[in-house]
Amino acid sequence: MSTLLEVSGVCVTFDGFRAINNLSIQIAEPELRAVIGPNGAGKTTFMDIVTGKTRPDEGRVTWGEKNISLLGMSESAIAREGIGRKFQKPTVFEEQTVRENLAMALRNKRGPLDVLLYRGTRQEAARITELAREIGLADHLPRRAGDLSHGQKQWLEIGMLLAQDPRLLLVDEPAAGMTPAEREHTTDILRRAAETRAVVVIEHDMEFVRRLGCKVTVLHEGAVLAEGSLDHVTQNRQVIDVYLGR
Amino acid sequence: MGNPDITPRQSFLARTPSVLWFLGLLGLFTLGVTVLAEGFGMALLSTSMVKILGMTLCLCLIAVAMDVVWGYCGILSLGHFAFFGLGGYAIGMWLMYARTEGIVIESLANAPIPPTQEEITNAIATQIFGVVGSNELPALWTFADSLAMQLLFVVLVPGLLALVFGWLAFRSRVTGVYLSILTQAMTLALSLYLFQNDTGLRGNNGLSGLQNIPGLLHLPQSTIALWFFWASAAALGAGYLFFAWLVSGKFGSVIRGIRDNEARVRFLGYHVESYKLVVFTLTAVISGLAGALYYPQAGIINPAEIAPIASIYLAVWVAIGGRGRLYGAVIGAALVSLASSWFTGGGAPDVNLGFYTINWTDWWLVLLGLGFVAVTLFFPRGIGGLFDLLVRKP
Numbered sequence: 001m002s003t004l005l006e007v008s009g010v011c012v013t014f015d016g017f018r019a020i021n022n023l024s025i026q027i028a029e030p031e032l033r034a035v036i037g038p039n040g041a042g043k044t045t046f047m048d049i050v051t052g053k054t055r056p057d058e059g060r061v062t063w064g065e066k067n068i069s070l071l072g073m074s075e076s077a078i079a080r081e082g083i084g085r086k087f088q089k090p091t092v093f094e095e096q097t098v099r100e101n102l103a104m105a106l107r108n109k110r111g112p113l114d115v116l117l118y119r120g121t122r123q124e125a126a127r128i129t130e131l132a133r134e135i136g137l138a139d140h141l142p143r144r145a146g147d148l149s150h151g152q153k154q155w156l157e158i159g160m161l162l163a164q165d166p167r168l169l170l171v172d173e174p175a176a177g178m179t180p181a182e183r184e185h186t187t188d189i190l191r192r193a194a195e196t197r198a199v200v201v202i203e204h205d206m207e208f209v210r211r212l213g214c215k216v217t218v219l220h221e222g223a224v225l226a227e228g229s230l231d232h233v234t235q236n237r238q239v240i241d242v243y244l245g246r
Numbered sequence: 247m248g249n250p251d252i253t254p255r256q257s258f259l260a261r262t263p264s265v266l267w268f269l270g271l272l273g274l275f276t277l278g279v280t281v282l283a284e285g286f287g288m289a290l291l292s293t294s295m296v297k298i299l300g301m302t303l304c305l306c307l308i309a310v311a312m313d314v315v316w317g318y319c320g321i322l323s324l325g326h327f328a329f330f331g332l333g334g335y336a337i338g339m340w341l342m343y344a345r346t347e348g349i350v351i352e353s354l355a356n357a358p359i360p361p362t363q364e365e366i367t368n369a370i371a372t373q374i375f376g377v378v379g380s381n382e383l384p385a386l387w388t389f390a391d392s393l394a395m396q397l398l399f400v401v402l403v404p405g406l407l408a409l410v411f412g413w414l415a416f417r418s419r420v421t422g423v424y425l426s427i428l429t430q431a432m433t434l435a436l437s438l439y440l441f442q443n444d445t446g447l448r449g450n451n452g453l454s455g456l457q458n459i460p461g462l463l464h465l466p467q468s469t470i471a472l473w474f475f476w477a478s479a480a481a482l483g484a485g486y487l488f489f490a491w492l493v494s495g496k497f498g499s500v501i502r503g504i505r506d507n508e509a510r511v512r513f514l515g516y517h518v519e520s521y522k523l524v525v526f527t528l529t530a531v532i533s534g535l536a537g538a539l540y541y542p543q544a545g546i547i548n549p550a551e552i553a554p555i556a557s558i559y560l561a562v563w564v565a566i567g568g569r570g571r572l573y574g575a576v577i578g579a580a581l582v583s584l585a586s587s588w589f590t591g592g593g594a595p596d597v598n599l600g601f602y603t604i605n606w607t608d609w610w611l612v613l614l615g616l617g618f619v620a621v622t623l624f625f626p627r628g629i630g631g632l633f634d635l636l637v638r639k640p
Binding site: 103 | 506516520
C-alpha cells in the first residue's frame with residue numbers, strides 16, 4: 001500500500017467562515033475509507049478541494065507516485081489524472097440512454113476532435129455491457145436515464161465512475177434514499193471497487209459504514225477529529241460529544 | 247457491424263432516419279420549385295418568389311446552426327446573425343467591387359487616352375464611396391477584387407470573431423443569461439460600428455446591387471435566382487447532414503451533457519470550454535456561409551440586418567420549430583420567416599372589425615409574440631415536437 005492522495009494543512013474560508021481548518025488526510029491505494037461527520041463538518045468541501053472545484057487558501061494536495069500538486073489544475077484535468085467523483089444528488093444525464101451515459105464516462109481520449117471522430121470498438125461495447133451487469137442495469141442499457149428509479153440512477157452514476165477507471169473514487173452519500181436491498185448491493189459494488197483502487201465514501205448512515213467495514217475518518221469543524229476502525233472512533237469521547245451524542 | 251446486441255454502432259444515417267427524410271423532402275422541394283420557376287419551367291413561380299424561397303433556405307441553414315449551439319449545446323447565443331451579416335458583407339464587397347469595376351472600365355473605354363490602373367481604381371472608389379463622401383478605397387477593400395480571397399473571408403471573419411469572443415467568454419465561465427447578453431452586446435456593437443460612415447463599408451447605405459453577379463450579367467435574373475436557389479438548397483442539405491453527423495455520435499452526447507449539466511461533464515474529464523468553443527465557432531462559420539448565399543439574393547445588405555433583434559428572431563424561430571432537433575429548426579425558420587414576409591408584405595388581407603381595422607403590417611409582431619407564448623406554454627417541444635406523437639415510443 002502506497003500513499004495515493006495526500007492532503008496536508010489545508011484551510012478554506014468562505015466569507016470569513018472557516019469551512020476547512022488545517023485538514024490533513026492520507027489515502028492509500030488500494031483502500032476503502034469512510035468519511036463521517038456532522039453537517040457542516042467539511043466533508044463535501046474536502047471533495048470539492050480534491051476535485052478542483054474549490055481552491056484552498058493554504059495547504060498542499062499531492063497526488064500519485066510523483067507527488068504532483070493538484071492545486072491549480074482544472075477540474076477536467078484532475079478527472080483525467082484519475083479522480084472520479086459521485087455527487088450527493090444523483091447526477092446522470094437524464095435525457096440520454098444508460099448506454100450513452102456509460103459511453104461518455106468510459107476512459108478514453110477527451111479532446112473534441114478525438115471525440116468527434118470516435119468510433120466505438122467491440123471491446124468498449126463489451127466493457128459497457130460488463131459494467132451494466134456489475135451495477136445491475138444490464139437490461140436497461142437502451143433506456144433513458146431519466147426513467148430509472150432513484151436507486152438505479154445512483155448505481156448508474158457509480159457505473160459511470162467505474163467506467164472512468166479512476167485510481168481514486170470519491171463517493172458522496174451513495175446510499176441516500178435507497179431501500180435496504182439496494183444499500184446492500186451498493187456496499188458490494190464499493191467493496192469490490194476498493195479491491196483495486198482507492199475509494200473514499202462520505203456517509204451519514206452508521207449502519208452503512210459498519211457494513212463497509214473499513215477505516216473511518218471523523219471530520220469536525222473542518223479538521224480530522226479521529227481516525228481508525230469504526231469501533232475505535234465510536235468509543236472516542238470527543239466523537240461521542242460532537243456527533244454521536246446528539 | 248457485427249452483433250447488434252454488442253455493437254450498436256450502425257452508420258449514423260441508419261440511426262437517424264430523419265436525416266434521409268429531410269434530404270429527400272428538400273430534394274423534392276428543390277425539384278418542385280425548379281419546375282415551376284420562371285427561369286426554367288412553367289413560370290408559375292415569379293423570380294422574386296424563387297428568391298424569397300432561396301433566402302428562406304439560407305435562413306433555415308442558420309437556424310440549424312442556432313439549434314446546434316443552443317438546442318444541443320445549451321449556449322443561448324443571441325448574436326449569430328452578426329456572423330450571418332459578416333458573411334454577407336464579405337461576399338458583398340467582391341460583388342460590388344467587381345461589378346463597379348466592369349462599369350468603370352466600360353465608361354472609360356472610349357476615353358481618348360487609355361486609363362491607368364490607378365485611374366480605374368480611383369474611379370471605382372469614387373463610385374462606391376461617393377455616397378459617404380470619400381473617394382479612396384479603404385484598406386479593408388484591399389482584396390475586394392479577388393473572389394477567392396473574399397470567399398475565404400466569408401469563412402475566416404465570422405470564424406475568427408467567434409473564436410476570440412468565445413474564448414474570452416467561455417474561459418471566464420460566462421454562462422446562461424449573461425452570455426446571451428454578451429452576444430447581444432457583440433452584435434449591437436458591430437451593427438453600431440457599421441452604421442458609421444467612415445468604417446469603409448458605406449455606413450447605413452450598406453452594400454447594394456448584390457443581385458448583379460459580375461461575369462453573369464448577360465444572364466436574366468430569373469436564371470441567376472434559380473442558380474442561387476439551388477446553391478442554397480445544396481448548402482442547407484450539406485449543412486444539415488454535417489450537423490446531424492456532428493450531434494449524432496459521442497460528440498453530440500458530450501455537448502448535450504454540457505447543456506444539461508456542465509459541471510458533471512467537467513468531472514468526467516472533458517474540457518467543457520473547448521467543446522463550447524468548437525461548437526460556437528463551427529456554427530458561426532456555417533452562419534457566415536448562409537449569409538454569403540442570402541445577400542446576393544436579397545440584393546442589399548446594411549447594418550440594420552445585424553441589429554440585435556435579428557438574432558432574437560433566430561432564437562424565436564428555433565424555439566417555435568422545436569429546439570434539440572434539427573428539422574424543428576428548419577420548420578420554425580421556414581414557417582415564421584415566410585409567414586412574416588406574407589403578413590408584412592401586404593399578402594394578408596386587412597381585417598375590418600367595424601370599429602377598428604387590423605392591419606397585418608403592424609399587427610404581425612403581436613401575432614408572432616402570441617404564437618411564441620402559445621408554443622412555449624402548450625408545445626414546449628415546438629412544432630417539431632408534434633412528430634413525437636406520430637412515432638410510437640418503444
